[in-house]
Amino acid sequence: MVRGPRVAQFEKEFTERFAGAGTSIAVGSGTDALHLAYILAGLKPGDQVIVPVFTCTATNIPFLYMGVIVRFADVDPETLNISVPHVRALMNEKTKAIVCVHYGGLPCDMDELHAIAKEYNIPVIEDAAHAPGATYKGKKIGEISQFTMYSFQAIKHITTGDGGMLTIQDHSLIPMAERIRWFGIDRSNKQKGTWENDITEVGYKYQMTDISAAMGLASLHEFDDILSHRQKLFEAYKIGLAGANGIKLIGAEAMDRTHAAWLCTALVEQNRSNFMLSLREKKIESSQVHYRNDRYSIFGGRRYDLPNMDAIEENYIVLPLHTKMTSDNVAYICEVIKRGW
Ligand SMILES: Cc1ncc(COP(=O)(O)O)c(C=O)c1O
CATH class of the missing domain: 3.90.1150.10 (Aspartate Aminotransferase, domain 1)
Incomplete structure (x- = not known):
């Protein structure tokens, strides 16, 4: 089975564990999840994003696919997370998102990052590849920002060999997330045995398979x-x-x-x-x-x-x-x- 009941079960259990009132979308890798988040955030060629300089290249490479301009923020010397004062200094009217990575598993200064993002009415996107199970001021990483990404690559806390999850707080974005994950096709709207629909958005082959999800469920239980x-x-x-x-x-x-x-x-x-x-x-x-x-x-x-x-x-x-x-x-x-x- 490609994407079937085990993926749905994994998404459900993952949401219960990490996403609060949000939803989880399982994909083929953490990098896929980040790319998906950046698309859902509405980022366009020429937009600017503030990103950590110290991270896996996977955090920032999807912006190169999209023609989005990365502005590197310095590290906080105490935590190696993104420096809030430098994020503030880099903000301008072209900035369309702030990306943060919870380096090593230690949460970033989320209140301060959200305060800046709110002033400019832009989203904070969390790369939580290192941080499932981390908490910030009593809240779970996964329930704080509009988008939070997880990686299930071989050496992460939870592994599916390769895989990823995007948690999304705004439920109205889910249909689009599901389409982008599968070539732009609305699978819920397929005709019985025939195919008459148009495809109007460029999508990707970013689905998780049931084989991976079975591993993910076992890993989640541990x-x-x-x-x-x-x-x-x-x-x-x-x-x-x-x-x-x-x-x-x-x-x-x-x-x-x-x-x-x-x-x-x-x-x-x-x-x-x-x-x-x-x-x-x-x-x-x-x-x-x-x-x-x-x-x-x-x-x-x-x-x-x-x-x-x-x-x-x-x-x-x-x-x-x-x-x-x-x-x-x-x-x-x-x-x-x-x-x-
Ligand atoms: C901080 C960070 N972001 C993104 C990724 C990419 O995740 P994946 O390998 O699942 O695509 C990784 C590691 O692999 C990572 O360490």
Whole structure:
């Protein structure tokens, strides 16, 4: 079965878990979900959007499909999320949306971003690829903004091998979302055995299959355990690295939001390559995962108004965090780090 009852069931259960009063639309990848959100937000060639510079390229590539102009906002040095003061500085009458990524699983400053978006009457689109299960001031990520996107790519909290979900709060957008997901065709309006309808919108082949949805349902049923295990590991890093010299954990101090613990990112004061090599000697892998997007030519080249990104570029590091690890593994990694590099 291509898109059938399991997709519908997955969408229903996903909505119950994450979307509040909204609806969930299952698609073939998180990138599909973002592209769909950008279309539903009415973005047109020449429009400007404010986006994070520090994210997976997938957040920003769909704008290149659409001829929409990306304006990169700097990172907040404490969280590596989008910097609210820089978003405000970049706003103008051509800005048609603000996109934010909850980096590593830590929610962005949603109240402040929504206050700016409200002034300009534009939507906030959340890339929650890292953040299912995160909360902001008691609200679930997924019920705050008009559009929230999730990824079910192989190494995410919930996986379907590859897949994605878009949660939408405005129900009137659902028929269009369903058409765009399937070539622009209104499947609810098909004749019995014949096909007489026109197609008036360009759509895509962005559907999720029942095979993926079956995996998604199984994964969703394990989600609470996966999330709490990851959060436990993140806490173990907090304890293990408290007071360590030359390294600072990102997102450890958030009080009004909960971290979905997809990444454990730290800033090392100096010698990041030595740091990585000394961990590797002990068979501990570390990496950068994402890079500033303006290093890629497709986005128009390096920007020079991103001082916070410049300052952390050579210092951030992502430490191991996944469901097969134990708190003892984390304690060992912290011990190795505390011996110095
Ligand atoms: C922040 C972020 N946005 C978007 C994506 C794209 O999701 P997908 O791989 O499901 O297309 C990813 C990761 O894959 C991501 O980390």
